[in-house]
Amino acid sequence: LSWEKHVKHSCHTKRDGGLVVLVTGAAGFVGTHVSLALKKRGDGVLGLDNFNNYYDPSLKRSRQGLLERHGILVIEGDINDTLLLKKLFDLISFTHVMHLAAQAGVRYALENPGSYIHSNIAGLVAVFEACKSANPQPSIVWASSSSVYGLNTKVPFTEDDRTDQPASLYAATKKAGEEIAHTYNHIYGLSITGLRFFTVYGPWGRPDMAYYSFTKSILQGKPITIYQGANEVDLARDFTFIDDIVKGCLAALDTAEKSTGSGGKKHRPASLRVYNLGNTSPVSVPTLVDILEELLKVKAVRHVVKMPRNGDVPFTHANVTLAKTELGYNPTTDLQSGLKKFVKWYRNYHNEHEKM
Numbered sequence: 001l002s003w004e005k006h007v008k009h010s011c012h013t014k015r016d017g018g019l020v021v022l023v024t025g026a027a028g029f030v031g032t033h034v035s036l037a038l039k040k041r042g043d044g045v046l047g048l049d050n051f052n053n054y055y056d057p058s059l060k061r062s063r064q065g066l067l068e069r070h071g072i073l074v075i076e077g078d079i080n081d082t083l084l085l086k087k088l089f090d091l092i093s094f095t096h097v098m099h100l101a102a103q104a105g106v107r108y109a110l111e112n113p114g115s116y117i118h119s120n121i122a123g124l125v126a127v128f129e130a131c132k133s134a135n136p137q138p139s140i141v142w143a144s145s146s147s148v149y150g151l152n153t154k155v156p157f158t159e160d161d162r163t164d165q166p167a168s169l170y171a172a173t174k175k176a177g178e179e180i181a182h183t184y185n186h187i188y189g190l191s192i193t194g195l196r197f198f199t200v201y202g203p204w205g206r207p208d209m210a211y212y213s214f215t216k217s218i219l220q221g222k223p224i225t226i227y228q229g230a231n232e233v234d235l236a237r238d239f240t241f242i243d244d245i246v247k248g249c250l251a252a253l254d255t256a257e258k259s260t261g262s263g264g265k266k267h268r269p270a271s272l273r274v275y276n277l278g279n280t281s282p283v284s285v286p287t288l289v290d291i292l293e294e295l296l297k298v299k300a301v302r303h304v305v306k307m308p309r310n311g312d313v314p315f316t317h318a319n320v321t322l323a324k325t326e327l328g329y330n331p332t333t334d335l336q337s338g339l340k341k342f343v344k345w346y347r348n349y350h351n352e353h354e355k356m
């Protein structure tokens with residue numbers, strides 16, 4: 001295969017004790033930023049992504065180009081391809097797997113439920129199986145989601161709050177993932193850390209998310225649709241800037257204990273952790289639009305729908321005390337400053353792209 005000779009180069013570490021990380025979903029929004037940050041500090045990184053068309057694949061290709069310019073190889077393949085995974089684990093002794101590949105989005109599940117089962121359930125199991133069989137066994141850090149809190153109304157959310165009321169198939173598959181993680185930790189001694197991300201935004205972000213699609217519509221003078229929750233209450237999200245999330249991901253990789261391979265059977269089982277990575281200050285959707293109007297210097301045409309939408313939860317709000325204590329996680333970017341960086345990137349990227 002043509003990529004084999006490039007794999008070792010991509011996985012080369014430039015610092016003592018450097019990590020060697022397989023990043024799944026590397027051409028995705030979070031995957032791109034995490035891969036770059038790891039490479040920047042001298043860790044070895046290999047990316048894997050299937051470049052699916054859930055949103056514009058050309059954006060994923062642009063991110064891949066950026067990664068390649070930084071010496072990071074992204075292999076095109078599916079996490080369910082067990083032969084490919086075996087081949088990669090045979091070639092490279094990964095110390096860690098940063099598992100970010102998933103089917104995201106809550107509405108898409110109404111039409112495409114199978115995609116969530118394929119990537120978030122079967123795919124997660126395929127990744128855990130590959131880690132279980134690898135020698136040495138890597139430690140795993142993977143993306144769960146704030147959506148596991150579902151319809152829970154006790155805020156802010158702490159890690160031991162109830163997660164038995166998912167409001168979407170997406171949330172249900174992330175919750176299932178947490179339970180599957182428990183099994184693989186228990187039986188096979190894999191060290192697994194789940195990170196519950198709260199609405200991540202920033203440069204190179206996802207076009208399917210509200211802050212991105214609102215920016216696009218506002219600049220094009222098109223109306224934006226703002227959905228409310230039950231009783232005409234505005235939805236609110238704990239928007240978290242990508243740089244803060246990246247710091248949390250790197251800290252989780254650094255503090256992850258080694259997989260022990262011994263499961264629950266021996267004296268010291270491997271660790272199983274779950275952390276909230278949020279911003280701790282929810283902002284309502286209309287306020288998000290206010291900030292975008294100010295940054296874009298264009299008034300939005302708002303169309304308010306006074307009805308809850310399938311899959312939406314009314315609000316999210318993270319308590320991050322656990323991540324603060326154990327990972328040193330400390331989000332520092334407010335929505336205004338984070339969106340300013342997003343808007344700057346958006347203008348550059350779309351100016352370049354629309355010229356082509």
Ligand code: NAD
Pocket residue numbers: 024025026027028029030031048049050051052060077078079080099100101102103104118119123143144145146196197198199200201206
């Ligand atoms: P993203 O869609 O940009 O990235 C996911 C990447 O995984 C995509 O590039 C996609 O092509 C790839 N992928 C999907 N299925 C695959 C498969 N079967 N095999 C190989 N590659 C596959 O999403 P993101 O925002 O970067 O999210 C990263 C992770 O964080 C996901 O697990 C997501 O569920 C989770 N998460 C994200 C947010 C957020 O606000 N962005 C919030 C909570 C959780």
